[in-house]
Amino acid sequence: MAHVLDSSSVNFTIDPVVLDLGQRFVDAGFELSLVGGPVRDLFLGRTSPDLDFTTDATPDQTISVIKKWADNFWEIGRAFGTIGMKKNGFQIEVTTYRAEAYDPDSRKPVVAFGNSLTEDLLRRDFTINAMALRLPSLELVDPFGGVRDLHASELATPGAPEASFSDDPLRMMRAARFASQLGVSVHDDVRLAMSQMADRIKIISAERVRDELVKLINGAHPRVGIDLLVDTGLAEFVLPEVSALRLEADEHHRHKDVYQHSLQVLEQAAALETGADGPVPGPDFVLRFAALMHDVGKPATRRFEPGGAVSFRHHDVVGAKLTAKRMKALRFDNESIKAVSRLVELHMRFYGYGDAGWTDSAVRRYVTDAGPLLERLHRLTRSDVTTRNQRKADRLSFAYDDLEHRISALLEQESLAAVRPDLDGAQIMALLGLKPGPVVGKAYKFLLEERMEHGPLSPEEAEKKLLAWWEAQPESAVVDPSTETAAETKESS
Missing domain, CATH: 3.30.460.10 (Beta Polymerase, domain 2)
Known part of the structure; x- marks a missing residue:
């Protein structure tokens, strides 16, 4: 035509x-x-x-x-x-x-x-x-x-899909990517061929698969793209951890559908991205992929408790390791791997805040552990609420509002973005008469804990606490006598 x-x-x-x-x-x-x-x-x-x-x-x-x-x-x-x-x-x-x-x-x-x-x-x-x-x-x-297929919002191949996917199996990933980017449906023949030929994706390099996956996740309709990967079996070779979220049927309905929950969290996280001038400009792959992967540790940690409940203890830690392993297999850069897996590891940290209440020390640790990922962690945590119980959803939202307010208040008072001990390594060595070594690291860690627990200290207060700590350490009795503090050196001269 x-x-x-x-x-x-x-x-x-x-x-x-x-x-x-x-x-x-x-x-x-x-x-x-x-x-x-x-x-x-x-x-x-x-x-x-x-x-x-x-x-x-x-x-x-x-x-x-x-x-x-x-x-x-x-x-x-x-x-x-x-x-x-x-x-x-x-x-x-x-x-x-x-x-x-x-x-x-x-x-x-x-x-x-x-x-x-x-x-x-x-x-x-x-x-x-x-x-x-x-x-x-x-x-x-x-x-x-x-033109006809564009008007119908349908994805079809010019010839037989089997021939097209045999020529280039990556086209199966592209089908999912276009479903995400353009919101198009996939012709039944294309879907069938993807299902029958999914294992052909194994001959494609990890880098090419990764690039298509990033485009899919960053698309306007990522849920549609991921669903297509899972339904056709492609995810078994590309993202098997996501396929595994479809836990076998639980006839007693003792836990929610983890797979559908993860897709909803992905959608909600994308909706919380900001404009170009905001803290998390969209599309943000790190936030979106962390949202998709945040519960991948659940299948390996699921336990049916005696009372009928289901637990997933430490699924955050297990999930972080699984996420890092998958991203390494897909040849992601180290910075992206660390960021996504860290968000997965931290996504449960907030829970319990509303019931137990956190000290200022706990809030400082939350901010420090998140580091530059804090704004993404805010959005991931809020997105993780998919309950239909409106009272519970409101309670969690109010609790996180309160946490963000406390973080803002502490940020005004202290430089939480880069928490450091009140004395640096050189000052510690000078005060205690130490040479560089593990003992200096122990002293540094002690002061960092004090900073976390009590907030900023004056140099005099920090020195007093450090000296008191040092007196109780066995190493204090065996300091090399040839080591002089800065003050001693000055006096001897």
């Missing part, structure tokens, strides 16, 4: 750089079409900072057309037929028509260049991405019903 688009039929604008590039290829005797996501986004009223084009020109011929036109260009993707460039702030990729297939046991594609736009579109992942806009004529080429 092909027809010429105009601004009256579709609300879109084409930047002059696109038309200019198209004209240059046509003048050189080649075809050029805008293709894939940028065309899809025209129908969705979105703009794409990156522009993808396809052409019958070879990479060498593409370079000859653009080398004097582009601001700069590069050939990193040349083996796959792709030449990249920048022009007027746009990132542009021009790829030769191709016939591409994956070796069933290989992670890398086998590339063969083609000479037909329609055949090129047939090999793309989904019909909504298999549309092209010929340039500069603006003729829409839509042989597989991409």
Whole structure:
């Protein structure tokens, strides 16, 4: 199907750089079409900072057309037929028509260049991405019903989904990602193929799976994407800890549905993200992924108590370890692993605050342990309330309001963001006549505990407490006599 688009039929604008590039290829005797996501986004009223084009020109011929036109260009993707460039702030990729297939046991594609736009579109992942806009004529080429599927909000493949997923199993992850980003449903044939071929995802590198997962989690509808992964069995290979949250049926209803609860917490956490100027600008992967993973320790810690209750003791600690292990397997960076697993570990810390009441010392520890994750922890903790018991929900909300108020009050009085002992290591060594070593660490830890328990101390008070502590330590009787304090050194001179 092909027809010429105009601004009256579709609300879109084409930047002059696109038309200019198209004209240059046509003048050189080649075809050029805008293709894939940028065309899809025209129908969705979105703009794409990156522009993808396809052409019958070879990479060498593409370079000859653009080398004097582009601001700069590069050939990193040349083996796959792709030449990249920048022009007027746009990132542009021009790829030769191709016939591409994956070796069933290989992670890398086998590339063969083609000479037909329609055949090129047939090999793309989904019909909504298999549309092209010929340039500069603006003729829409839509042989597989991409516009139809966009209007129906349905994800389908140009050819048989089994062939598409066999060529590139990562497309199964992309289906879940698009479900999250665009809120589209998945055609029954696509869902069935995903279920039957889920184990094929194992040949895809962890890094590529990770990148799709991040996009899914950061999408507008992450719950939909995760649900698709779990329902089709893909999560068994990508996020098995999440699949395990679907605990076997509990006919006595002694505990809530942990899986659905986790999805709700994910949704609620995303809803608490802030704008760009706020403390947690959305989409925030660390907060969202911690929300999804916060209860993954429950299956391993579930116990049926004699009275009929169900307990999950230490599921926070177990869950933090499982989260870190999964993120390492997916090749996440260390900073993200530490942040997400720490939030999972801390997500239960608040419970009991409303009943037992916390000392200022406990509040200081809460803030210090959270460190730079405090604002995310606030949102994760509030999101973890999914009870239908409104009285209980209100009680927990009021309790957390009170905790945040106390934190704010203490922050005004003390620098809780970076709690340190009132004497540093050098002052400790000078006062006690010590050389660097483990004993200095013990003294430092003692002063840190005092700071946590009692708040800031004056230098005189801190020295008095440290000396009293030191007198009770066995090491005080065996300090190296050759060590002099700063004061002794000054007197001897």
